[in-house]
Amino acid sequence: MSGNTFGRLFRVSTFGESHGPALGCLIDGCPAGLPLEPEDIAGELRRRRPGAGGASSARREEDRPEILSGVFEGRTLGTPIAILVRNAGQQPGDYDELRELYRPGHADWAWEAKFGLRDHRGGGRASARETLGRVAAGAVAKRFLAARGVTIRAWTSAAAGIRVPAARGAPDFDWDALDRQPLRMPGGKEADEALALVEALRRQGDSAGCEVSCAAWGLPPGLGEPVFDKLDARIAAAMLSLGAAKGVEFGAGFAAAAGRGSEQNDRPGALPAPLNAADLPPGVPPLGWESNHSGGVLGGISTGMPLCFTVAFKPVPSIAAPQRTADRQGRPRELEIRGRHDACVAGRAVPVVEAMTALVLADFALLRRKDRL
């Protein structure tokens, strides 16, 4: 109810302030018997760390996850899995001025309007550092999904206004190489331009927005709970729960709104999709689809085609250039934000988008088991 728990059967709560003692997550509902090692989590946390690229924050976080419960002799127990990451390297002095000032484009004032007080250090819980708990939990969900043949991959499809043609849908990139590109953006030429532009903006004390696309392969048909908890509705909520997200679209998305039914309708075809007939009830033919304008979801239910969607992220609001703002007395003030900030979330948002997708899909995979006698 209070917003820090996500999921229904595979449930994840995150906790922690950016500059408090620790952050982490609590996973309740992960089935028993799943092999799980700290390294499964540490690996994903490393993907979330600031990279070498100009787009990333300079904060050198050493995020070592500790599994406090729920795992015994290398396998999950079916009990809550608590994962803890201690904060280190805080430089709270960076934030003293923010006790009295509200940053433009940030939640500082709204947070105070809601709770009456806030932890001003690094945005407290409104910090992007909160996603650390999501990524840790997502690592467990990915492990669960991988055993079912489900793969999730995200990438940057646009940054600083530069789009990569054909970086929508369910493409086939060299994912390892992509992970080494600072923005995690495919399409060499555009990625190089975008990286240069982001770096230039950073030097000017400015920042850039981006789009992150994601696909999931291997999803069985039938995931999604009509009518309110549709697969795309839950993914949309997961994505808009990310700090800087401003929009999401599935398959053809906003372009579909300008299209016609005769073009947009995905047709079931004679071609068999790579479906596992065991995923289908008796008597239902294992059909494929001739196109995937829907992005893998019809009526809120997975179709067996890859799930495809794109998330829009606004420019990082913490920019170095001086900005006009107001203080706690409501007086106009000028603010220069110090500290370490990414100029574009592109690179680091990729593992976060993947993690949230994994949380949604693991949850639906468990719910699926209730559908039929």
Add this chain to the structure above:
Amino acid sequence: MSGNTFGRLFRVSTFGESHGPALGCLIDGCPAGLPLEPEDIAGELRRRRPGAGGASSARREEDRPEILSGVFEGRTLGTPIAILVRNAGQQPGDYDELRELYRPGHADWAWEAKFGLRDHRGGGRASARETLGRVAAGAVAKRFLAARGVTIRAWTSAAAGIRVPAARGAPDFDWDALDRQPLRMPGGKEADEALALVEALRRQGDSAGCEVSCAAWGLPPGLGEPVFDKLDARIAAAMLSLGAAKGVEFGAGFAAAAGRGSEQNDRPGALPAPLNAADLPPGVPPLGWESNHSGGVLGGISTGMPLCFTVAFKPVPSIAAPQRTADRQGRPRELEIRGRHDACVAGRAVPVVEAMTALVLADFALLRRKDRL
């Protein structure tokens, strides 16, 4: 869990198949003491009815809501409010062929893949007729919100690829006039063109997509539950839970992804917004904002500025032109969809978008009461 309930404190469940005996909703959590009459609901259901325009279905639904419980002597009791609408005028013969065929762009096959069976008549519960329960519940939520000074309005900002300039944000239209325009689209010239184009497509046996924008005025700051149940995350889920929705964006939305921080950051200013200081905790200054690129939400919390968002709807998949498809034996077939179908959801989606928005906001308004001592 099973997807037919929405909300946390203001909770709504809908029920009913398109051609079953009845549809309706159950509202649990509406506070006691709210004046409520059947006409409050009937009025909204009329707005959802097929209009005179060429864009709408010809089915003449007489949707008379009956309040079965939860209201006594004209006021809500604090107990569940059940609202029932009997189905009438079904022509199930229209659908006999669909028992064996899967319609392109529809959820028929996915529904069967999930549940093993389906009600093929008019799409069963996957029909747009399911939104009737949402609109009925939304009428109650609107009543609740109106008493708090919150107004919600939606309109069509694009249809059949024709956009109305300046139909984003929180505009000031002649809402009564808008309700009489078949597509509920402002901007006379574009609306006329769009209407003509939709009608032409309908005659060709085709259909058109659209975008519906929505704004809410008068929202107090502080609505929204970080980190997973952000105001925009819940709105996004609400919108993507609508059958043909393919995307949603808030404020500047996807355009923000191509923007820069120096432009996109909304700045708190000296100008007082029309806030009620009683909505703010002691010591928090009643600030306004110089811009609203964020669409009224920062960090998932309402800012006191109007909430603004836009939803993309794909073209209606039920088109009259012959389409290739497959049957329950997986064999290729040709299908001509009969029956009554809108060629564009634009006009009728408007009250549905408003209703879902009202459900989200009423829920947050109640949750807000837990925030502080």
Add this chain to the structure above:
Amino acid sequence: MSGNTFGRLFRVSTFGESHGPALGCLIDGCPAGLPLEPEDIAGELRRRRPGAGGASSARREEDRPEILSGVFEGRTLGTPIAILVRNAGQQPGDYDELRELYRPGHADWAWEAKFGLRDHRGGGRASARETLGRVAAGAVAKRFLAARGVTIRAWTSAAAGIRVPAARGAPDFDWDALDRQPLRMPGGKEADEALALVEALRRQGDSAGCEVSCAAWGLPPGLGEPVFDKLDARIAAAMLSLGAAKGVEFGAGFAAAAGRGSEQNDRPGALPAPLNAADLPPGVPPLGWESNHSGGVLGGISTGMPLCFTVAFKPVPSIAAPQRTADRQGRPRELEIRGRHDACVAGRAVPVVEAMTALVLADFALLRRKDRL
């Protein structure tokens, strides 16, 4: 959240006031494909009707259930099942005086203290008539459980202070004969005495309490969610959610509190219980138990032995004898309750206890599917 929904995966909401237009229930989460006819529900509602015995209310309710949704061609669709029962035969004039008076032992004043208003006619939603929706939903849950070999039976083990020896645990009664006994009490001699005593109390304008025991046979081991949603915890909540319930105990119950570990410990034994090995994970031996002091639940998880518990019900508070009370101005008044009232809930509580048990067990049976990979 607002208290009118029960369950997690097999979810039931009830609605309706005693003298409003209708009562009913909404079931969300019943798996698809379950055969279901109105008679399945009507049969259980008849068991709940006032019987011929002196213990029961004289109101002749004709409770004909109508299934409004979720069932197609005799099988559940996996969508919400709405069941409606119209109220008939209300004699609201019976209750006019209660608009201004608070009945002793009733929730009238507490309800007003909570909501600020109430439907005074027959207690509104606080009426025992609300259990009609529970019984209707329980009938569906029973159908679901029966297909899994689970049987639920309740009976009156004490009434008006008269206890039936050996009417605890999981006895083997002639259930059809028991259903014809007005108090549904086994053990001829005690049942006759209790019935006579209840009747005598009724004639004196007084009423009697009772205990209802219940058992469920055929439960697979492993139902129950530690640590908060233990099987017994959920059953306890289900039972105390009944209007007149004042206590519940499992297995040896309160007697166990006076016992010793060496006697109370149930021991796993070499004797194989009638377990289905398919209900157990690989490597877990299909053990039986030498005793069942625990009532079929250890650590909140079903053990494979019958689930056994007993519920204490207070005397019906609506008695005919004059009582001192207070009115809405807080002034002392004398009240004579008119209308039709049972003198003991014994007979009619039996199907209600069974229904609530079925709701709990169906819910756990679905949740069970998430436990392991």
Add this chain to the structure above:
Amino acid sequence: MSGNTFGRLFRVSTFGESHGPALGCLIDGCPAGLPLEPEDIAGELRRRRPGAGGASSARREEDRPEILSGVFEGRTLGTPIAILVRNAGQQPGDYDELRELYRPGHADWAWEAKFGLRDHRGGGRASARETLGRVAAGAVAKRFLAARGVTIRAWTSAAAGIRVPAARGAPDFDWDALDRQPLRMPGGKEADEALALVEALRRQGDSAGCEVSCAAWGLPPGLGEPVFDKLDARIAAAMLSLGAAKGVEFGAGFAAAAGRGSEQNDRPGALPAPLNAADLPPGVPPLGWESNHSGGVLGGISTGMPLCFTVAFKPVPSIAAPQRTADRQGRPRELEIRGRHDACVAGRAVPVVEAMTALVLADFALLRRKDRL
């Protein structure tokens, strides 16, 4: 859904195995602005520690709570409060034999039947040590309730079959003195006898059951959500979620089942109860009650009288005397349980019962705010 979270608005999750790295809790929904120090929690954890009496385990736990999040400069932020207690002093060698054996009266086998594996060390998460997280969270809930004038007290009303007359209802004991008595049992003579008997049983390798009673003073009328989430229903679930609990009763409880309406009906009277009129809606008279057979709850809603209930606990199943049991191959075996175990939960259950009561009441206090316009 998976059973490790309790509450709706004031939500608590616990985590941790008895002999894993740590235990703790996560509190989501505690309002912002509550003063909170680690000592508030440490104090309650000390009350839960093994005492000097013969009834308690010899394990010397040093349970130092660490607040990891949600508190800033001594006040709650409105964000999740994570509290961690490291395990220390484990002697896992005590439990090696239990890897292969199922303890009588314990959940060992049922846990394996559910999850397919278990942490055998000290019962893993089925250990009474799990209540540590509950007590930590309950300490925060108590702090929240104390600011509203609500006081909660529990005590042992019976142990080893010895009852303390007049230790039901809402008595007025010397609570500090009671906290120093090993069983936390009032009534000097009976308490001394009970303590001697428990100690004698312990020496014989046996154990004893007990009853713990609890009262809450200062509850405003109107707490409780009809119909399923009644105040007593939620308390019942909370109590039966405790490992050894076998029953619960409210007010007159099982005795009411043998009573008559004319005696059991609580009557509203002219006497004003110590109610705060601000807790009541306009027009509702601030009535008192002439008796409290109901235990402070009518129709599931608090009446303004003290909430009173009693919980039955079975004897501790871990007894030192040799017991017949079975092993993982289903073969008969003899078991002698080693390690440190209480012979009666009486003393230590008292703060746990208080903590669970506090969690229920804090949750209802927040929910109360949604009742009326």
